Amino acid sequence: MHEMSLAQALVDQAVELVRLDGCSRVLGVDVRIGALSGVMRDALEFCFPAAARGTALEGAELRVTEVPLKAMCRDCRIESRPKPFEIQCPHCGSMNLELSDAREFKLVSLEVE
C-alpha cells in the first residue's frame, strides 16, 4: 500500500530527527498533506501506528493538517479554492489561474518528551 510506505518514511524521518536531538520518545507528529499530494489521510492515519510500532514514535499522535488547493485568478485577482480537477475561477470563470503548491506531504514538527 502506498500510504504504508509513506507512513514508514515519515517514521524513519522522525526517528532520525529525535536521534539527532537526543530524545527518546515522541508524543505527537504534525504533518501537512496538500490537496494534490495524492496522500489519503485516512489511510495514512491507519498505517501510522503500525509503522511506528517498536520505534520512538510508538503511541505518538499523528496530527494531520490538510492544505487546500488555492488559486489566484490572474484575471479578476480573487483567490479561490477550486476542486483539484475543476480548476476554474468561480468568480469570473477564467481558467487563467495561479495555483498554490498543494502537492506537499511533509513533517512539520515533533512533540517530544
Ligand SMILES: [Zn+2]
Ligand atoms: Zn476570476
